[in-house]
Structure formats: structure tokens, C-alpha cells
Amino acid sequence: MARSNGRAALASGRIDALVTWEPFVSSIQRQTKARVLADAQSLAAYKRYYVTTGDYATTHAPELAVIFEKLVERGRDVKAHPQAATRILAKLWGIDEETVLDANAKRSYEVGAVKRDAFGEQQAIADAFFAAGLLPRPGDANAVAIFKPGQ
Numbered sequence: 507m508a509r510s511n512g513r514a515a516l517a518s519g520r521i522d523a524l525v526t527w528e529p530f531v532s533s534i535q536r537q538t539k540a541r542v543l544a545d546a547q548s549l550a551a552y553k554r555y556y557v558t559t560g561d562y563a564t565t566h567a568p569e570l571a572v573i574f575e576k577l578v579e580r581g582r583d584v585k586a587h588p589q590a591a592t593r594i595l596a597k598l599w600g601i602d603e604e605t606v607l608d609a610n611a612k613r614s615y616e617v618g619a620v621k622r623d624a625f626g627e628q629q630a631i632a633d634a635f636f637a638a639g640l641l642p643r644p645g646d647a648n649a650v651a652i653f654k655p656g657q
Contacts, residue, residue: 516540529601529609536605553627555620563653574617574655581615620652 513530515521517538526534534540556577563570584591588610595610596603625647632645 513537528612529595529599529606532608532612533601533605536602536608553624558653560651563651567653570653571655574619574653577617581617584610584615619655622648622652625650 512521512524512526513534516524516534517540523543524534524540531542535542556573558570588607592603592606592610595601596606599606629645629647632641632647635641636644
């Protein structure tokens, strides 16, 4: 179900609950009387991963190091200048500025290098997906190569 369809279905009463993420949680809360029943705070940290192939990382390490540094800088900029970031993101996302400001207050926008000791959570998620039949075979989070910026 598309985000806007989910919001409309919830607002109209066609569905009683919806699973979504920011900034759509803030949007739904601002536009309806919906309340958060549960979040993943105790289940998983909210992390995004930027992924490429091993070959690309090997042959383009200098470029990836620059991209990594720019991501770190932009993450800091978003938190240091929330109003400016809100104006830009509201246009990109097609969401009103107050909702984006609410959503961004809940996000860190911190970008850091991947550390292998953080993969325990990813492994637990992969194991749960395999147990539920959503993955055809078990995954091994530790089997992936890690890009180290500047190396």
C-alpha cells in the first residue's frame, strides 16, 4: 500500500493500524488523531546503510571516501540548520514544513563508518526473516566486506 493510500485508509477508518516510518509518522499524526501504538526502539536501532559492490568499492575507494565525508557533513548541516534543511526536504518529500521539522527532530542524521560489532542486530533481523520464510536461506551478516573511508 502506498504511503498516501495508507494514510487515507487510516484516516477514513478502512484500516485500524498502519506500519510506517518518518516522516510519515509525523505526517499522519499531524493530519489525523492517530497515535503511535509501538515503535522499534526496543527492537532495532534505526540505521541506514549505503551499499555498493565489492568491486566498485575497490576500484573507486577515493571517490567513496569523498562521498562519505560529504554525507557526514550534510548530516551535521541538517542538525545545525534545521529550518534550512526543512525547507529543502519539504519540497523534495512533498510534505509541509512543520511535519518535516517534527520528523527531523526525531532523527540524528549522524553518518558513521560501519563497524562489524553493530552487525549483531542485522543478523537477528536476517534470522527472523529466514524463520518467517521471507529469505530462501540463512544470511550471515559477518560475511560482508566493510568499506573503511580513507583506506
